[in-house]
Amino acid sequence: MDPVLSVRHLTKRFAGLTALSDVSFDLGRGEILGLIGPNGAGKTTLVNLISGAFRASEGVLLFEGAPIGALASHRRAKLGIGRTFQIMRPFPGLSVLDNVAVGALFGTGGGHRQLAIARELAHQKLAFVGLAHRADRPAEALGGPDRKRLELAKALAMNPRLLLLDEVMAGLNLAELEAVFTIIRKVRDEGVSVLVIEHVMKAIRSLSDRLLVLHHGEKIAEGEPQQVLSDPTVVEAYLGRRRAPHEGAGT
Amino acid sequence: MKRPLARAGLAAALVVLAGVPWIASPSIVQFGINMLLLAALAQGWNIIGGYTGYASFGNSVFYGLGSYGTAIAMLRWHLPFGIGLALGTVVAVVFAALFGRAILRLRGHYFAICTLGLAEVMTAIVSNLEITGRNTGLVLPLLRGDVLFYELSLALVVVATLIVAWIAHSRFGYGLIAIRENEEAAAAMGVDTTRYKVLAFSLSAAISALAGGIHAYWITFIDPVSAFDIGLNVKMIIVTVFGGPGSILGPVLGAFVLSGISEVLSTEISTVAGLFFGAVIVVAVVFMPRGVADLIRRFDKYRWRYFAENVRANRL
Numbered sequence: 117m118d119p120v121l122s123v124r125h126l127t128k129r130f131a132g133l134t135a136l137s138d139v140s141f142d143l144g145r146g147e148i149l150g151l152i153g154p155n156g157a158g159k160t161t162l163v164n165l166i167s168g169a170f171r172a173s174e175g176v177l178l179f180e181g182a183p184i185g186a187l188a189s190h191r192r193a194k195l196g197i198g199r200t201f202q203i204m205r206p207f208p209g210l211s212v213l214d215n216v217a218v219g220a221l222f223g224t225g226g227g228h229r230q231l232a233i234a235r236e237l238a239h240q241k242l243a244f245v246g247l248a249h250r251a252d253r254p255a256e257a258l259g260g261p262d263r264k265r266l267e268l269a270k271a272l273a274m275n276p277r278l279l280l281l282d283e284v285m286a287g288l289n290l291a292e293l294e295a296v297f298t299i300i301r302k303v304r305d306e307g308v309s310v311l312v313i314e315h316v317m318k319a320i321r322s323l324s325d326r327l328l329v330l331h332h333g334e335k336i337a338e339g340e341p342q343q344v345l346s347d348p349t350v351v352e353a354y355l356g357r358r359r360a361p362h363e364g365a366g367t
Numbered sequence: 368m369k370r371p372l373a374r375a376g377l378a379a380a381l382v383v384l385a386g387v388p389w390i391a392s393p394s395i396v397q398f399g400i401n402m403l404l405l406a407a408l409a410q411g412w413n414i415i416g417g418y419t420g421y422a423s424f425g426n427s428v429f430y431g432l433g434s435y436g437t438a439i440a441m442l443r444w445h446l447p448f449g450i451g452l453a454l455g456t457v458v459a460v461v462f463a464a465l466f467g468r469a470i471l472r473l474r475g476h477y478f479a480i481c482t483l484g485l486a487e488v489m490t491a492i493v494s495n496l497e498i499t500g501r502n503t504g505l506v507l508p509l510l511r512g513d514v515l516f517y518e519l520s521l522a523l524v525v526v527a528t529l530i531v532a533w534i535a536h537s538r539f540g541y542g543l544i545a546i547r548e549n550e551e552a553a554a555a556m557g558v559d560t561t562r563y564k565v566l567a568f569s570l571s572a573a574i575s576a577l578a579g580g581i582h583a584y585w586i587t588f589i590d591p592v593s594a595f596d597i598g599l600n601v602k603m604i605i606v607t608v609f610g611g612p613g614s615i616l617g618p619v620l621g622a623f624v625l626s627g628i629s630e631v632l633s634t635e636i637s638t639v640a641g642l643f644f645g646a647v648i649v650v651a652v653v654f655m656p657r658g659v660a661d662l663i664r665r666f667d668k669y670r671w672r673y674f675a676e677n678v679r680a681n682r683l
Contacts, residue, residue: 167555193557201555207548209613218545221538222557229538274556 118181120145120278120309121166126175128161128333135161137333138175143278148300148310150324150341152317154353157330159313160202163280166311167199168192179278196224198276200267202283202313206255212266213238213251216273223274234273241269245299261292268299279303281312285319293319321345329353384521388514396513400585402626403520404578405606409618410527411574412603417612418534419567420547421471425482426575427600428489429459433576434583434594438505439498441584448510452580456573463572467565474550486595493591504590507583516585523581524619527574532615543567544613609651611658620659653678 119142128136136158143149151159164170166177168189177185184192198219207215216238221227228234242248245265250258258266264284271279285296293316300323304310314320320327320341327344329337331353337344344350388396408430415423436455440446446454470481493499534540542563545553554560583589610621628647632640654674655662666673 169551169555188559189551189554190557190559193555199555201552205549205552207545207552209548210544214541218541218553218558219556221541224557227538227557231536231538231541234538270556 118145119143119178120147120180121311122176122178123162123166124176124178126162126165126177127173128158128165128170129173135333136165136172136330139330139333139335141328141335141338143309143311145309146304146307148304148312148323148325150320150327151311151313151330152315152320152327153330156332158333159330160282161333162330163199163282163311163313166192166278167197167280190222193223193274193276194226196275196277197280198223198271198274198278199280200271200282200284202286206258206263206266206270208254208256210255211251212247212253212255212258213242215255215266216241216269219270219273220275224276227274238269238273241273244272244302245269246295260287261289264288264296268296272303277308279308279310281310283313283315285314285316297323317345381521381525385518388517393513396517398626398630400513400517400520402622403517403524404582405602405626406619406622407520407523407527407578408575408599408603409606409610409622410524410531411571411578412600413531413607413612413614413618414534414543414574415567415571416604417607417614417618418531418540418543418547419564421474421564421568422479422604423482423568423571424479424597424600425463425466425485425568426571426603427595427597428482428485429463429572429575430579430582430599431486431489431493431591431594432459432462432572433579434589435493435499435505436576437580437583438507438589441507442505443498448584452577452584455580456576459572459576459579460569463569464565467568468561471561471564471568483597486597486600490591490595493595499591502591504588504594507587507589509587510584513585516581519581520578523574523577528615528619530570530574531618535615539563539566547613605648607658609648609658611660614658614660617658617660620663624659 121143124140126136126139127134139162151162153159161170165172168187168191172185176183179192179195179197184195207218210218213235217231217234220234220237221231228237239248239251242251245268247262247265247269250262255266268281268284281300285293288296297319300310300312312320312323324341326339327337327341328335329344329350336353337347337350387399391399408426412423412426415421433455436458437448437451440451440454441448466485470478473481494502499505534543542553542558545556545558546560546563550560579594606621606625607618609625610619611617629640629644632643636643654677656677662673669676
């Protein structure tokens with residue numbers, strides 16, 4: 117099957133610091149790919165490159181077979197790439213409903229022109245993520261977990277074909293995690309491809325079809341969750357090399 | 368403004384406003400023209416400053432371009448006022464679109480400072496051109512008809528307010544608000560931020576230029592310093608912020624209330640009027656930071672607690 121997203125030799129340098137180095141992978145239709153790695157591994161940089169917030173220094177990005185590396189963010193959104201932000205970015209001056217309506221008014225294919233239709237759609241998405249009862253509150257009044265749901269609803273309202281989720285599960289308790297899982301799986305079942313960044317290891321293991329591990333900006337492993345998580349290189353990246361006792365002193 | 372009662376109230380207020388020049392004294396009509404032009408200017412600033420979140424100090428430049436465009440067309444080319452006004456507006460819109468593309472990349476203070484510089488540059492340019500009458504300015508043909516200018520200004524306020532009302536309930540407006548609230552997130556959701564900002568700036572420029580053209584013909588005299596006066600731009604901002612930036616009627620209410628207060632103060636206690644005016648604005652910002660429009664909307668629910676809530680919410 118043709119991949120929805122193809123990443124080839126993607127590299128991003130920030131004035132001497134290489135945040136992402138020669139990363140390649142494919143994401144299939146309806147696939148959930150988990151992106152993991154220690155802090156500073158380059159996960160968010162990768163999402164920013166795909167969504168268009170940053171331009172790559174080198175490499176090729178193909179979305180549904182077409183190169184998108186030179187397109188501005190809004191053009192990529194129009195093609196069908198939706199994202200959430202790790203540092204949540206609601207539109208604080210708007211109600212929860214109107215926040216989501218922005219996604220429906222723009223988003224894939226330019227979205228809906230009619231405000232009434234967009235708000236109706238926003239209502240459906242809010243019900244889908246379990247926020248319908250907060251629709252009329254100002255977005256800034258929402259607490260942490262609800263903000264995560266709002267981010268998700270905003271991205272979903274764009275009706276994306278590729279969804280980039282940057283830590284939508286951080287800080288959620290077990291029950292909330294389960295709820296978000298169910299939402300992401302439902303979205304996937306509708307044929308949306310999902311790239312999900314997550315720190316909660318248990319969460320990512322059960323959710324993802326495949327895992328991709330980044331470390332110091334490089335891809336160190338890719339494959340089935342179980343196999344990847346037992347890979348010695350991955351374990352080492354996360355836990356550090358076990359030092360011999362005589363090397364330990366003074367470090 | 369969905370409630371029919373509110374609509375009827377607005378229509379009634381409009382009829383009363385339109386009827387004023389036929390019954391009031393000439394000095395009140397003149398006060399009215401100034402007040403209405405300020406309301407229109409504030410409404411124009413509201414589009415770029417209130418809805419899009421870009422604090423423009425360039426609107427007085429568009430006002431000046433509208434004044435000079437109208438004056439030059441009438442004096443040098445002997446065109447009728449209407450065509451002169453249209454020409455001045457086109458010049459301002461083209462100017463806004465061209466410069467907007469470049470300077471709307473700047474955010475926050477940088478955008479404000481850059482537009483501030485624009486006004487100084489325009490004053491210098493206009494002071495040195497033959498066609499604009501250099502430092503001495505231009506004298507327009509005299510038209511005695513304060514009633515006409517009053518109704519024209521009122522019409523401009525109505526048109527500007529209708530445009531803003533459309534913006535508030537349209538896809539375009541939601542795009543602008545998204546830009547104001549979080550530009551990066553807006554782009555990620557598919558808002559063509561550059562195009563939207565340039566459109567908002569141009570629309571804002573058109574309204575400012577129309578006000579400038581009307582004012583020039585009414586006053587019959589313009590010079591570089593008064594046409595490109597930064598003070599006028601500051602007034603637009605004060606009035607909009609006082610009334611409620613990013614609301615439909617706020618800038619108009621702000622212009623009416625502040626013009627009224629300023630008029631009373633300057634006639635009653637002329638020497639310290641400026642001081643009192645400043646105090647009014649400080650008190651307004653502390654107790655009703657979202658402006659008169661928000662006060663009217665929420666006073667029913669909160670009553671006097673409204674002011675206390677605002678002080679607490681902003682940790683003042």
